[in-house]
Amino acid sequence: xxxxxxxxxxxxxxxxxxxxxxxxxxxxxxxxxxxxxxxxxxxxxxxxxxxxxxxxxxxxxxxxxxxxxxxxxxxxxxxxxxxxxxxxxxxxxxxxxxxxxxxxxxxxxxxxxxxxxxxxxxxxxxxxxxxxxxxxxxxxxxxxxxxxxxxxxxxxxxxxxxxxxxxxxxxxxxxxxxxxxxxxxxxxxxxxxxxxxxxxxxxxxxxxxxxxxxxxxxxxxxxxxxxxxxxxxxxxxxxxxxxxxxxxxxxxxxxxxxxxxxxxxxxxxxxxxxxxxxxxxxxxxxxxxxxxxxxxxxxxxxxxxxxxxxxxxxxxxxxxxxxxxxxxxxxxxxxxxxxxxxxxxxxxxxxxxxxxxxxxxxxxxxxxxxxxxxxxxxxxxxxxxxxxxxxxxxxxxxxxxxxxxxxxxxxxxxxxxxxxxxxxxxxxxxxxxxxxxxxxxxxxxxxxxxxxxxxxxxxxxxxxxxxxxxxxxxxxxxxxxxxxxxxxxxxxxxxxxxxxxxxxxxxxxxxxxxxxxxxxxxxxxxxxxxxxxxxxxxxxxxxxxxxxxxxxxxxxxxxxxxxxxxxxxxxxxxxxxxxxxxxx
Numbered sequence: 114x115x116x117x118x119x120x121x122x123x124x125x126x127x128x129x130x131x132x133x134x135x136x137x138x139x140x141x142x143x144x145x146x147x148x149x150x151x152x153x154x155x156x157x158x159x160x161x162x163x164x165x166x167x168x169x170x171x172x173x174x175x176x177x178x179x180x181x182x183x184x185x186x187x188x189x190x191x192x193x194x195x196x197x198x199x200x201x202x203x204x205x206x207x208x209x210x211x212x213x214x215x216x217x218x219x220x221x222x223x224x225x226x227x228x229x230x231x232x233x234x235x236x237x238x239x240x241x242x243x244x245x246x247x248x249x250x251x252x253x254x255x256x257x258x259x260x261x262x263x264x265x266x267x268x269x270x271x272x273x274x275x276x277x278x279x280x281x282x283x284x285x286x287x288x289x290x291x292x293x294x295x296x297x298x299x300x301x302x303x304x305x306x307x308x309x310x311x312x313x314x315x316x317x318x319x320x321x322x323x324x325x326x327x328x329x330x331x332x333x334x335x336x337x338x339x340x341x342x343x344x345x346x347x348x349x350x351x352x353x354x355x356x357x358x359x360x361x362x363x364x365x366x367x368x369x370x371x372x373x374x375x376x377x378x379x380x381x382x383x384x385x386x387x388x389x390x391x392x393x394x395x396x397x398x399x400x401x402x403x404x405x406x407x408x409x410x411x412x413x414x415x416x417x418x419x420x421x422x423x424x425x426x427x428x429x430x431x432x433x434x435x436x437x438x439x440x441x442x443x444x445x446x447x448x449x450x451x452x453x454x455x456x457x458x459x460x461x462x463x464x465x466x467x468x469x470x471x472x473x474x475x476x477x478x479x480x481x482x483x484x485x486x487x488x489x490x491x492x493x494x495x496x497x498x499x500x501x502x503x504x505x506x507x508x509x510x511x512x513x514x515x516x517x518x519x520x521x522x523x524x525x526x527x528x529x530x531x532x533x534x535x536x537x538x539x540x541x542x543x544x545x546x547x548x549x550x551x552x553x554x555x556x557x558x559x560x561x562x563x564x565x566x567x568x569x570x571x572x573x574x575x576x577x578x579x580x581x582x583x584x585x586x587x588x589x590x591x592x593x594x595x596x597x598x599x600x601x602x603x604x605x606x607x608x609x610x611x612x613x614x615x616x617x618x619x620x621x622x623x624x625x626x627x628x629x630x631x632x633x634x635x636x637x638x639x640x641x642x643x644x645x646x647x648x649x650x651x652x653x654x655x656x657x658x659x660x661x662x663x664x665x666x667x668x669x670x671x672x673x674x675x676x677x678x679x680x681x682x683x684x685x686x687x688x689x690x691x692x693x694x695x696x697x
Contacts, residue, residue: 163405165383167413168462168567174379176372177403180296181288186275188303189290192352193310194274199346200314200339202235205274210236210265211258237261239277242398282398283313284320285369297366307344307353308364315339320397321388325366326474330482330541331525337363369474378420381466381476382411385545385565388479393578395569408567410460415453418686419463419651423449426679427655444669445660450477450544451679453651454563456552459581461565462649463683464545481523481543483656483665486634488547488641489538491554492517495587495595502588510535519586521549521562537635548652551596551643555650558585558592599645631677637667642676646684653679 162177186194198205211234233241240261264273283293293313294302305313315336316323323336340363347353375383386409391397427443453463467473496516500508513535518524528540545563552561560583569576633640637657644651653676657668 163400163403163407165379165386166406166408167411167416168409169413170408171413173409173411174374174383176286176374176383180286180292182291183279183289184291184302186271186278188301189275189278190303190305190307190310192307192347193290193302193305193313194278195347195350195352196307196310196314196343197278197317198235198274199350199352200311200343201238201317203346203350205235206270208234208236208265210234210261210273233257234261235277236265236273239273239280240264242280242282243276281317282320282401283316284324284397286372286401288401296369298364299367306364307347308340308361311343311347312336312340312364312366314343321391324369326369327384327476329480331523375470377469378416378464378466380470380474381478382409382464382565384466384470384476385461385464385479389564389566390569390576393566393576395576405569405571407569409565410462410567411464411565412462415463415687419451419453419465419683422679422682422686423451423465425682426675446657446666447668448473448477448656448658449654449679450480450656451651451653451683452478452545452548452563453649453683454548454552454561455648456555456561456650457582457648459552459561459564460567461545461548461563463651464565477544477654477656479543479545480656481541481546483541483639483654484634484636485522485538485540485542485547486639486641487538487632488542488551488643488652489517489535489540491595491598492520492522492550493535494598495520495554495591498591498594499587502590516587517550519560520553521560522546533635539635544652544654547641547643547654548650551599551645551652552650553586554592554596555645556582556592557589558587560584560586596645599643631674633668633671638665640668640671640674640676642674642680644680644684646688649684649687651680651683 162175164175165173167173202208237257240257244260268276278290280289282288283290283296285296287293287296290313291302293316294300294305294309297313297316298305298309318339322328322332323339325333325336328336344353344358344361348355348358372380386407387400390400390407427447427449448467449465450467451463451465452461454461464478466476466478493513496513497508499516500512510529514524514529517529517540522540522542523546525540528534531539534540549561549563552563553559562579562581562583564578564581566576566578569578631642639657640655642653644653655668655671655676657666658664659666
């Protein structure tokens, strides 16, 4: 009997506690709903300029000429409106304006440091864009929830959708669907077709990543997949005929128009800095809203030296280390990209992205659509030694790919799967990526993630940038021998190793060929040179690209190693005394 009474009392206590908690939650919800009002539009609706500075504080560029224009909803074709709803919030017309599960995930992700988390409704995104800020804080997310409930109650769905389309950021400094229509398709919003509308809707997930003009092959694949996802959702909602969907082709957008401030090399440097800040957690719309003072690690003198060295190296009129007064003749089907890094600090001190941001929007320093070629050979050496030291004498593609990933390569399995991909370096890589790989080898195996941003501030907010130097990712011996291969002092299968106290770990049977990290790729569409000096690791790539079509073509007249000439001219300009060439 006593046991039953105890159980009854325990059950009642538990029920009372549960009811108290429910009343407490309801009470808190009610208070917050009454206290939090719909605020005035935020100041970010009127964007400011961002100022980019060199490492010495001198000005590089000022950006912020925002393209913004609001249009009434009836100017947006119905199919285009539906594309946005299909992309972001299929239940938009029937929901209450909020997603409790999405908000809960966002709050949890913010508290635990998990970064950005999707799941917001169109109403919530509109509230964030128009009334609040892009900060990833719990208080902002809570305000967003209650303001969205009120906005959904007081505004029609059409008004909310119009506000969302007009306040969203689409990349290329374009705010609103009308500005996006002009920027990406050079037409008025009412002239957009459903395919183009679906691409603009897909852009909102990652504007910089999905911008067709600068997207990597992998990002273009993701952008197309997102575009297809939007159209498939429209079919699922009954807004698009299945046969019409099957006949649709991806609508490639027009090339962007660069700001005058971004002419020459400035645009490429700003492009890399923006991507780094976004990767560090700064929202794209928050960055585009302006007011930032961003200082780069780029050293003006080294930047000038690299630019002049490339001009001299690409000249077909001679081997001089400095360009002539007149613009030297050069092959129009040859592009150049280069990145120079301090391997001890990870700072990018100079970067060359192309002749002019106006003329070639795609950044040659970060493009990864050409083969890595001979620059990959030291990675194979490092993998071989890692395998030997772990007593695993079987060196397979998986071990090499894992080593490449540790060193900083994207290491897409598809690029590593082709026959002879390892021995010939058939996988794609960028000069920036390979600068990080070889800087890690030069840094005794401690991970170097090249960084271009020195500091970024807006008002009293300072961005917490990740450390460019990380933990050790491969053994010291592996890094030492792989790095030594640049100067030809260590060769796969060779017997002359830099440290005579350590026996050679590579047998002739394991040799993968020449380990010099210079020369052309197997398809002869790229030529590489990795140059190493005590405080510089410089990755230089020359790429065959048709000036007429933009397609990859075979490089011509590279037997005199123009990439090596670029390194020699650059090194001479950045050192007080001539330094022996240490690069391959």
